[in-house]
Amino acid sequence: MSGGKLFGAVSPLQTIELVQQDLFPSTSNVPTTNDINAYAYLVTILHHSRVSDSHKAFIRNGVQWLNEESIKMYKKTYMQLLSQERQNVLKNIAKYRWGENWIDTILTYIFEAMLGDPIYGGNKNQAGWKWLHHKGGNPRPTKALV
Amino acid sequence: MKYDVCIIGSGAGGAPIAYELSNAGFHVVVLEKGNHYREEDFSKDELAVSRRDMFTPLLKEEQHIINERNKDGSITRYEGSEYDWSFWNGSMVGGSSNLMSGFFHRMKPNDFRLKSVYGEIKGANVVDWPISYEDLEPYYAKVEKIIGVSGVVTKHKFAEPRSSLEFPYPALEVNGVTKWFDASCKILGFESIHTPRAILSQGALGRSGCSYSNFCGSYGCATGAKGSASAALLQKCKAKIVPEAFVYKLQSDATKIISAHYYDKDLKSHAIEARIFVVAAQAIESSRLLLNSKNKYFPNGIANNNGQVGKNLIFSAGGVGEGRFHFDSLTKTQQEELMQPGLFLNRSLQDWYEYKDADKSYKGGTIDFLFEHANIISRAKREFYDANGNIMWGTALQKKIHKTLTTSRVLTFEVFNDWLPTDYCNVSVDKKLQDKYGVPVGVINLYGHPHDLKVGSFLAEKAKKVLENMGAKEISASISASPPPNLVAGGCRFANDARNSVLDVNCKAHELDNLYVTDASFMPTGGSVPYTWTIYANSFRVADHIVKKL
Numbered sequence: 001m002s003g004g005k006l007f008g009a010v011s012p013l014q015t016i017e018l019v020q021q022d023l024f025p026s027t028s029n030v031p032t033t034n035d036i037n038a039y040a041y042l043v044t045i046l047h048h049s050r051v052s053d054s055h056k057a058f059i060r061n062g063v064q065w066l067n068e069e070s071i072k073m074y075k076k077t078y079m080q081l082l083s084q085e086r087q088n089v090l091k092n093i094a095k096y097r098w099g100e101n102w103i104d105t106i107l108t109y110i111f112e113a114m115l116g117d118p119i120y121g122g123n124k125n126q127a128g129w130k131w132l133h134h135k136g137g138n139p140r141p142t143k144a145l146v
Numbered sequence: 147m148k149y150d151v152c153i154i155g156s157g158a159g160g161a162p163i164a165y166e167l168s169n170a171g172f173h174v175v176v177l178e179k180g181n182h183y184r185e186e187d188f189s190k191d192e193l194a195v196s197r198r199d200m201f202t203p204l205l206k207e208e209q210h211i212i213n214e215r216n217k218d219g220s221i222t223r224y225e226g227s228e229y230d231w232s233f234w235n236g237s238m239v240g241g242s243s244n245l246m247s248g249f250f251h252r253m254k255p256n257d258f259r260l261k262s263v264y265g266e267i268k269g270a271n272v273v274d275w276p277i278s279y280e281d282l283e284p285y286y287a288k289v290e291k292i293i294g295v296s297g298v299v300t301k302h303k304f305a306e307p308r309s310s311l312e313f314p315y316p317a318l319e320v321n322g323v324t325k326w327f328d329a330s331c332k333i334l335g336f337e338s339i340h341t342p343r344a345i346l347s348q349g350a351l352g353r354s355g356c357s358y359s360n361f362c363g364s365y366g367c368a369t370g371a372k373g374s375a376s377a378a379l380l381q382k383c384k385a386k387i388v389p390e391a392f393v394y395k396l397q398s399d400a401t402k403i404i405s406a407h408y409y410d411k412d413l414k415s416h417a418i419e420a421r422i423f424v425v426a427a428q429a430i431e432s433s434r435l436l437l438n439s440k441n442k443y444f445p446n447g448i449a450n451n452n453g454q455v456g457k458n459l460i461f462s463a464g465g466v467g468e469g470r471f472h473f474d475s476l477t478k479t480q481q482e483e484l485m486q487p488g489l490f491l492n493r494s495l496q497d498w499y500e501y502k503d504a505d506k507s508y509k510g511g512t513i514d515f516l517f518e519h520a521n522i523i524s525r526a527k528r529e530f531y532d533a534n535g536n537i538m539w540g541t542a543l544q545k546k547i548h549k550t551l552t553t554s555r556v557l558t559f560e561v562f563n564d565w566l567p568t569d570y571c572n573v574s575v576d577k578k579l580q581d582k583y584g585v586p587v588g589v590i591n592l593y594g595h596p597h598d599l600k601v602g603s604f605l606a607e608k609a610k611k612v613l614e615n616m617g618a619k620e621i622s623a624s625i626s627a628s629p630p631p632n633l634v635a636g637g638c639r640f641a642n643d644a645r646n647s648v649l650d651v652n653c654k655a656h657e658l659d660n661l662y663v664t665d666a667s668f669m670p671t672g673g674s675v676p677y678t679w680t681i682y683a684n685s686f687r688v689a690d691h692i693v694k695k696l
């Protein structure tokens with residue numbers, strides 16, 4: 001993974017993990033980060049047999065563009081910013097088409113992790129389904145498609 | 147071994163032939179490019195089925211070129227893989243019939259004579275069918291019994307004649323909201339129709355009844371209640387099924403197909419010989435196979451010496467719409483009724499199957515009503531944007547999603563009207579781009595006639611009235627010329643006149659003695675209903691003809 005070289009020891013995946021927390025913060029009565037397991041799920045997506053290479057590249061490139069915006073605004077990478085500064089960076093990138101798409105993509109995988117079948121490692125104890133009063137369909141899968 | 151019949155494609159178009167011919171004692175082989183799934187393989191895995199599209203090919207391996215015709219006549223070319231634009235529906239034994247929702251409507255008598263009844267429409271190739279509703283009626287009735295259609299026959303203005311009084315299988319259970327729907331229709335003077343479904347409400351035909359799994363359309367059925375080609379036909383006959391067999395070429399002499407050639411999953415080539423060949427790879431792919439099967443007798447593709455293969459491709463025109471019911475305007479009992487999972491709404495409107503607008507007669511269509519799909523990820527995703535279209539995140543998004551999904555529910559409608567056949571909407575093959583097998587990909591040349599939009603919009607306005615009367619909010623509709631990939635027909639018209647069609651009245655190619663096409667490719671016009679009942683019925687009709695011929 002490139003990115004890391006440009007911005008010191010921080011890997012793009014660590015940055016994405018922080019973005020995930022910024023986009024879906026811990027709130028009471030909402031599934032926890034541990035229940036959602038969004039980070040591990042995103043790693044699965046980056047190696048998924050049915051996700052296109054260009055989409056995987058977009059997820060990774062987004063980190064680089066996010067950091068470019070962060071440096072432009074605060075002369076620091078995203079990981080080095082305070083929480084409010086990071087929100088400002090997100091608000092700024094949301095104005096660009098790529099940025100809006102990238103946030104949408106990262107959010108989508110958070111929700112896939114939280115609301116997909118627990119067999120994928122997220123949605124622990126059906127925490128996501130319970131939060132939204134949803135009943136998963138039967139029969140449930142016995143094998144994850146990765 | 148030489149088979150009596152070789153069928154290419156195992157879906158709704160191919161399976162009735164396999165069922166009838168093998169049950170009549172003939173040796174039948176079915177070549178199917180997809181995997182062989184059975185009931186026990188199906189689950190309600192939204193990630194695999196709906197997010198990762200596990201039942202369709204990867205676009206980087208197999209795709210289509212889509213040429214969209216712009217208003218000024220120019221063409222915009224899209225490579226499916228680049229734009230994530232897929233025309234695949236279900237590559238698996240039983241085809242996309244495994245994934246259908248099973249809303250079943252017969253075509254009506256006037257659908258078979260569109261030109262004589264409603265006249266020519268400028269820019270459209272409207273014709274009458276070479277058969278009538280009366281010719282197909284016994285086969286519609288046969289489908290009811292063998293595939294399993296459940297429902298209640300509703301008498302209404304445009305009800306088609308039936309040879310039996312009732313459906314052979316009792317209706318499915320309905321949601322509490324259905325009575326709100328019926329009450330609103332009564333107030334508005336609309337005739338609420340019980341939607342016939344290709345779903346068994348109780349165990350019958352060696353299959354289980356519906357479990358109201360709440361995940362029907364787009365998902366395989368684990369009970370066998372859905373009338374898929376696999377559960378209803380292929381599992382009930384002795385036809386040999388070869389899965390993961392992609393047919394890339396038909397070999398012929400001047401008058402007969404000699405062999406079908408397929409690649410297995412390791413890309414090894416095999417040949418199958420048979421007395422009769424039946425192509426049913428779904429419209430688009432059937433035309434593509436014929437066009438890609440060139441030889442010295444058929445330099446432009448099999449059965450294409452008069453240049454008709456791929457022409458007059460049609461889809462189901464119309465679109466979708468919806469309205470949302472919020473808890474704050476409902477009583478406690480109504481809230482509970484609204485949120486009942488699994489049960490169906492099962493209502494349709496056909497009041498405007500024909501209608502007059504400003505003194506002009508129009509062929510109208512059908513409106514089916516159903517709850518928004520239960521897929522929870524898609525429902526959460528549609529909340530990502532605020533009222534101004536800006537993306538949201540954080541606690542604001544969490545609150546919005548929680549409130550919307552736990553205290554409201556969307557009722558949707560689907561409008562079906564004729565997609566008029568035109569010179570601009572057809573299938574060809576690309577000169578450069580090939581799929582993973584090294585075979586030229588299909589090109590879909592798209593064009594929707596403006597008349598289709600007019601009719602679709604008229605019908606959508608009526609559907610919106612019902613939602614309004616029921617008390618729904620945020621009512622909207624989207625009627626457009628973008629084609630539904632799962633409702634596709636045409637490309638190999640049947641007609642008596644060989645000059646402007648590919649198939650004869652029995653769906654046999656005019657130019658060859660032993661080639662049939664039995665998916666929706668044969669349809670010169672589509673009727674204003676989803677196609678599958680008609681595809682099944684016609685395939686049973688052709689099967690009778692082939693049995694006699696053999």
Ligand SMILES: Cc1cc2nc3c(=O)[nH]c(=O)nc-3n(C[C@H](O)[C@H](O)[C@H](O)COP(=O)(O)OP(=O)(O)OC[C@H]3O[C@@H](n4cnc5c(N)ncnc54)[C@H](O)[C@@H]3O)c2cc1C
Nearest residue numbers: 155157158159179237241242243246247248249393665678
């Ligand atoms: C989500 C969804 C919902 C639907 N809901 C409804 C509904 O409510 N009502 C309704 O009437 N219809 C519905 N349909 C449409 C219905 O499924 C189709 O009309 C019907 O299945 C078409 O039959 P077919 O034989 O043409 O194609 P299919 O059933 O798709 O069968 C074609 C088969 O051919 C195979 N094939 C293709 N190319 C080759 C090749 N070269 N070699 C070997 N095999 C090949 C394919 O893999 C496929 O299995 C729905 C479809 C979908 C996807």
Ligand code: SF4
Nearest residue numbers: 356357359362367372
């Ligand atoms: S059990 Fe019923 S609801 Fe579920 S997929 Fe089968 S037919 Fe559809």
